[in-house]
Amino acid sequence: MLNEEKLQQLALKLFEIDAFKFGDFKMKVGINSPVYFDLRVIVSHPDVMDTLTDLLNEFIADKKLSQAGGHLCGVPYTALPLATLVSIKGNKPMLIRRKEAKKYGTKKLIEGKFNADDTCLIIEDVVTSGSSILETVEDLRSEGLVVTDAIVVVDREQGGAKNTEERGVRMHSLYTLSYLLKVLLEAKRIEESTVKAVAKYIEACQIRSDGSFMHGNGTKVVNELTRVGMTFEARADLAKCPLAKDLFKLIATKKTTLCLAADLATSEEILNIAEAAGPYICILKTHVDIVSDFSEQFVRSLQSLAKKHNFLLLEDRKFADIGNTVAQQYGGGLYRIAEWADLVTVHSLPGQGILKGLKATISDKPATLRGVFLLAEMSTQGALTDEKYATATMKIATEMESDFVAGIVCQGKDVVTSPGLLQLTPGVKLEEGVDTLGQLYDSPERVVKERGADICVVGRGILNSKTPSEMARVYRDRLWEAYLERVSGDKNGSEKNG
Numbered sequence: 001m002l003n004e005e006k007l008q009q010l011a012l013k014l015f016e017i018d019a020f021k022f023g024d025f026k027m028k029v030g031i032n033s034p035v036y037f038d039l040r041v042i043v044s045h046p047d048v049m050d051t052l053t054d055l056l057n058e059f060i061a062d063k064k065l066s067q068a069g070g071h072l073c074g075v076p077y078t079a080l081p082l083a084t085l086v087s088i089k090g091n092k093p094m095l096i097r098r099k100e101a102k103k104y105g106t107k108k109l110i111e112g113k114f115n116a117d118d119t120c121l122i123i124e125d126v127v128t129s130g131s132s133i134l135e136t137v138e139d140l141r142s143e144g145l146v147v148t149d150a151i152v153v154v155d156r157e158q159g160g161a162k163n164t165e166e167r168g169v170r171m172h173s174l175y176t177l178s179y180l181l182k183v184l185l186e187a188k189r190i191e192e193s194t195v196k197a198v199a200k201y202i203e204a205c206q207i208r209s210d211g212s213f214m215h216g217n218g219t220k221v222v223n224e225l226t227r228v229g230m231t232f233e234a235r236a237d238l239a240k241c242p243l244a245k246d247l248f249k250l251i252a253t254k255k256t257t258l259c260l261a262a263d264l265a266t267s268e269e270i271l272n273i274a275e276a277a278g279p280y281i282c283i284l285k286t287h288v289d290i291v292s293d294f295s296e297q298f299v300r301s302l303q304s305l306a307k308k309h310n311f312l313l314l315e316d317r318k319f320a321d322i323g324n325t326v327a328q329q330y331g332g333g334l335y336r337i338a339e340w341a342d343l344v345t346v347h348s349l350p351g352q353g354i355l356k357g358l359k360a361t362i363s364d365k366p367a368t369l370r371g372v373f374l375l376a377e378m379s380t381q382g383a384l385t386d387e388k389y390a391t392a393t394m395k396i397a398t399e400m401e402s403d404f405v406a407g408i409v410c411q412g413k414d415v416v417t418s419p420g421l422l423q424l425t426p427g428v429k430l431e432e433g434v435d436t437l438g439q440l441y442d443s444p445e446r447v448v449k450e451r452g453a454d455i456c457v458v459g460r461g462i463l464n465s466k467t468p469s470e471m472a473r474v475y476r477d478r479l480w481e482a483y484l485e486r487v488s489g490d491k492n493g494s495e496k497n498g
């Protein structure tokens, strides 16, 4: 019998290293899925590879699939390193299937030494319809090998087992998606609503052996885990960055998504606006290099107002240099930003090194929660941030230092695909339009419902008002109302699952 505790620990570890995640993912089969597996990441975690290999070998022995003289073959390419380790640790000979036969030399489809009628056990990482397993089976069988069984790490339970069975291959899965959901729920890593949404989706979306979809009971395939359709409470569970988790909760309890851009020239003006607008905001955003009388005392006063009114401090520094330089800019200089700003903004332009540099600055203060917002798009006319740039930024946010990235600064609803990340959107004003220097503005309702903003940045819309405190309340109310309409799928808002 497999060690249940080891299985559960590995399931939690796989979730932790992003080998699977929940959200809204475009699948190659053309529909969106609320769960996404990418077991390619495990090669960067030798401890995970090691444990998984041991479990697979135990599983093979348990299922009595270890025939004498039998071979192993991993489905190319993700399962190849796994099959190699299982072969070495379990002392079973391996075969390699080429995806295309060599155009020169032996033109072999299958590499390795075997005889016709030898048996071969398939190893695969994740199975949806089972088509990749069946392609490999076909090639092995065409060389005379006997294939009757396949071992898979995860079965998404969308028809793979039935489809392979129809072609004479029994599928044995170490994990089913339902089992993974159960383990995560019990460990309080996800909410009941996530489990229900995924289960509903899987039931409604089964794939036949010919690749066509079969929607259970004729129901429409709906992904309820789209970021813009989910509540902040539910999304808190999916955040990988601890500070983002806290921010989601702060927003949900304080009922505000307003970030005030305190672009003012003196510390007194900033402290006054922080006191006046404090009850209505979730974040106060600064540009400290604007402040003419910056001092440590100013920072301490700002921090105590943040505590009093329960908001976070975001320094909109827009770091954009190499890792070594930003590390010094973040921790040192006149402003010592890392010491007081909960959050900072960062350009993704230099690549992942910038996150590593910033993170290195706070690595000696593990108890201090810090996070960043990565800039994917800007709010100005003629901004050079195009779709490709935004997509690449999102990739950095989800694949690198994800415990440090709280969200994305962007303008459009389709950039932030992961519900665990927050969309921060500047360019918000009651009157839509453009300023004399190309800053573009949209109304609170449009920014939230059509552009998918979670947190909205408002500067001059509040600062230039005769009654900034009252105006902050107006923005807070309109933004919150728009958010409520968005998650309830109100007809006046955008489509809930659009």
Ligand SMILES: O=c1ccn([C@@H]2O[C@H](COP(=O)(O)O)[C@@H](O)[C@H]2O)c(=O)[nH]1
Residues within 6 Å of the ligand: 261, 263, 287, 316, 377, 378, 379, 380, 409, 426, 427, 428, 439, 457, 458, 459, 460, 461
């Ligand atoms: O794309 C971006 C990124 C950041 N900002 C900042 O937001 C505020 C907007 O102030 P308003 O007075 O509401 O225009 C400001 O601090 C910018 O530096 C942005 O506008 N666009």
